[in-house]
Amino acid sequence: MSRPLRPLHGYTRRIVDDELDELLSGLSAVSLEGPKGVGKTATAQVRAGSTHRLDAPTELQLIQADPGRLLTGAEPILIDEWQHYPSSWDLVRRAVDDGPTPARFLLTGSASPTGAPTHTGAARIVPVRMRPLSLAERGMPPEVSLAELLTGDRPAVSGSTDIGLGDYVDEILAGGFPGLRGLPARALRAQLDGYLQRVIDREFPEQGMTLRHPDTLRAWLRAYAAATSTTASYEAIRDAATPGVGNKPAKSTTLPWRDVLTRLWLLDPVPAWLPTSNRFKELASTEKHQLADPALAARLLNVTADKLLAGDAVGPRIARGGTLLGALFEGLVALNLRVYAQAAEAEVRHLRTHRGEHEIDFIVAGSDGGVVALEVKLSATVHEDDLTHLNWLAAILGDDLRDAVLVNTGTHAYRRTDGIAVVPASLLGP
Structure with a gap:
């Protein structure tokens, strides 16, 4: 109680x-x-x-x-x-x-x-x-419980929502910082800019880090934002931050930046899932990049709703499998999952084989060893190709896979005849 x-x-x-x-x-x-x-x-x-x-x-x-x-x-x-x-x-x-x-x-x-x-x-x-507000905490009533999915009972999945793609874009840009909710667009942008500038001007010196070239750090942050939901190497992020620059910052310079930003809880990467079971071979150990809130990534890249919906290429060039909007939507789902998983005493990871043949966007690992696998798709419809990696994982894990979920931007939550749950992001909750 x-x-x-x-x-x-x-x-x-x-x-x-x-x-x-x-x-x-x-x-x-x-x-x-x-x-x-x-x-x-x-x-x-x-x-x-x-x-x-x-x-x-x-x-x-x-x-x-x-x-x-x-x-x-x-x-x-x-x-x-x-x-x-x-x-x-x-x-x-x-x-x-x-x-x-x-x-x-x-x-x-x-x-x-x-x-x-x-x-x-x-x-x-x-x-x-403690993390920024999840969608459930922003007033979107959840219908599907992550904690129930972790039980392995394969509960009935239902519910509907009128939240659409444009609404998710608005939530990505608005962010989950309680004090910034409801601000007019220009005031919100100014507050997010100020938030990021304070990190550079005040938080870094308080951490004992003297910045000789603050603009270079901001460029690095923009490149990290562009790498949202990817496993890009830190060398790739550095190179994207300094295109055409011959004398690039040394690794000994950029890695302390990463460490300070992590101590400030501004970076919130998703670790790789590396089970002790020998059923898997050659799993990659690289973390997947996320900022504390995708609104920070969107602001660093100076994107608008129109640019995101149009699929315009913005910011430093980082190799990714889809659009920037897809990456930021995955970041929004990551934020939600981590809030919900923490409530269930579970952890959020991602899975990627060494050569990239198979990837699972999120693995929610319970304390008893069972997992829920989730794929994220920026689509309102489901295609069989979207389920390939979930089916691959189910064949390997058997009963240890408590549930498999496709998170999308659709309007209805349901369970397919093959057992995979389809859940719009706004309907998923703790």
Whole structure:
């Protein structure tokens, strides 16, 4: 049962709230992690008895002068943006050791600090990832539960939606940052531009990274955005960012950029699925590129709805199997799946054989070893060729394949006679 939350003006319950309720019923400290703007502070504040905001300079100075202040106040004590004072992690850990009662501390963080805490906090502070709003959290009522698909019971699949391709394009461009929802188009573009610029101007220096050529980093980010939903090498991304430039940034320069952006939770790549079973040979281990929200990728590439729907080629040249819109739509599905899978204690991966003969867009792996395989198609109709890789995987996994799903832009969810579920993206939920 969900615990009552403290009223907060404008707050709408998130999917991660259920996970937090369960964890805080037995754990003393939880750290809510994710990029800036996803709603971590609001979600934590509806539970907090007191709050210490370490991104406020005055409060940070008081804490630095008297660290014990962090442990005072009504519980749960929220330590917001704890990375601004990394020692807070160890203070909380020791407090939990001294008094491990439930729901004592909530920490939020928009970056991993450059100076790591002296102790990991394992078994004391449990991390919980928070991402931008899924489609279900944006007000699209889901009809098909990912958690039920993971059971292997092959539940009935039904439901209809009037969400069409244009609506998905609008959602890609609008993004899932709660504070930006509903903004006029120009204001939204300005906010996303400012978000990205702050990463370059402020977040990188705070991570101890001095940028001699900020424009080169922005070009690299644009190339990464163009590589959305691909497994392009980082060398290919670098080359796409600097076409015609003889003196390209060295690998020793660009890899730290990737590491910092990962610590800021801005990059959210999908890892490869590498099962221990010997039923597979030569699976590729390369991650599939995704930004935290496809709206960031779309803004970096300066695309509009008209350009996406027209299939216009924009941005750095990165080899991909389809259109940019298809890649961004897959990015939107990736965001949804990760929110829903986390609620089901499952993980999202992708599968690709070494030579690329077979690819599965997403593998949702449950804690019991069972998987749900999902292919994503930017189409309202289903063709037999769309199912080739799902059928290949079913023949190999047998009963370990709990379900197979084609996610598309259609209007109806149903299960085909061959057992494969067809689910419009807006109808899929936790």
